[in-house]
Amino acid sequence: MSGGFDPGVSDLDLVAVTGPDVEAIDLVGLERMHRDFVIDKPEWSDRIEIVYVGRTALWSLRTHPGPLAVISPGEPFHLRSERVVEWLQNWYLVREAGVTLRGPIPAAVVPPITWAEFVAATLHYAEEVSNRSFDEATPSSLAYAVLTMCRALRTVRTQTHGSKQEAAAWTQERMPDWAWLIDAALGCRLSRGASGFDDVRTRAAGMRFIRLLGDEITGTPYTCSSVVTAFAVRRPPQEMRIPSKLELAETASWLIARTSPSSTSCTAEIELTDRWALPAGLNPSSCRKVSNLPCTASV
Numbered sequence: 001m002s003g004g005f006d007p008g009v010s011d012l013d014l015v016a017v018t019g020p021d022v023e024a025i026d027l028v029g030l031e032r033m034h035r036d037f038v039i040d041k042p043e044w045s046d047r048i049e050i051v052y053v054g055r056t057a058l059w060s061l062r063t064h065p066g067p068l069a070v071i072s073p074g075e076p077f078h079l080r081s082e083r084v085v086e087w088l089q090n091w092y093l094v095r096e097a098g099v100t101l102r103g104p105i106p107a108a109v110v111p112p113i114t115w116a117e118f119v120a121a122t123l124h125y126a127e128e129v130s131n132r133s134f135d136e137a138t139p140s141s142l143a144y145a146v147l148t149m150c151r152a153l154r155t156v157r158t159q160t161h162g163s164k165q166e167a168a169a170w171t172q173e174r175m176p177d178w179a180w181l182i183d184a185a186l187g188c189r190l191s192r193g194a195s196g197f198d199d200v201r202t203r204a205a206g207m208r209f210i211r212l213l214g215d216e217i218t219g220t221p222y223t224c225s226s227v228v229t230a231f232a233v234r235r236p237p238q239e240m241r242i243p244s245k246l247e248l249a250e251t252a253s254w255l256i257a258r259t260s261p262s263s264t265s266c267t268a269e270i271e272l273t274d275r276w277a278l279p280a281g282l283n284p285s286s287c288r289k290v291s292n293l294p295c296t297a298s299v
Helices: 027-040 055-059 084-097 115-130 139-158 164-174 176-190 200-218 224-233 245-259
Strands: 012-018 048-054 068-072 075-080 267-271 277-280 295-298
Touching: 012 055, 027 048, 027 068, 027 075, 048 055, 048 084, 055 084, 084 115, 115 139, 115 200, 139 164, 139 176, 139 200, 164 176, 176 200
Parallel strands: 012 048
Antiparallel strands: 048 068, 068 075, 267 277, 267 295
């Protein structure tokens, strides 16, 4: 649980781990159960988010092709033909902070997932969100995207996970010119879309802000843990593993080149925090600041 639950507003987020794969369970019966639940408790209408996943599929999440069975706000109960690894952020949070309602503890059904993998998945998701078209998005969807991008930025920059409210406050402090827009997103969320993000100015600003944060996230200064994250990003999900020293060195060089690809006027030696070293023919003075990766240069 990451905190930030607002009664009457927040969704009910659940993971249901099934014995067989989801194609073999009673999907029609589950759909009827969800429908009857909302009839009996209308205050939860459009506030239920449940993903059903087979136990074998979840334990082999990096290689299992799916599908998953999902119900979420604005989305009826149905099968989603997605690889299980595409939900890695969810699985990480379930394992690290989930509360068992019935059955085994999360660590017994979710395999170990590294923080680097979680941040890599956050980067992937933030890039996907920033590239969406929001021209026809509802106010709630646009506000949700703004707050999601705030949380992604905070996660990548601080290497910690938190609630949308914490991320909103953190981003407002660092980007005061956009504080009004983040306030509008928070207000829209609390009103469940009844107010805010319904005028041209706010919607246009929201779309610009989402793309701005997308650029900020993909250009985040790199730490030693971020090098491990980049290693994970550049490999297929089925090949996730702890990198060797040589692979970390190559990945750090790739990060520097990606930050400043045209800087080749002098030679820099980039040292990781535990003294692993690599050469890179780049000018460190023109590179973005690289936290915990000090540069020394000779011209």
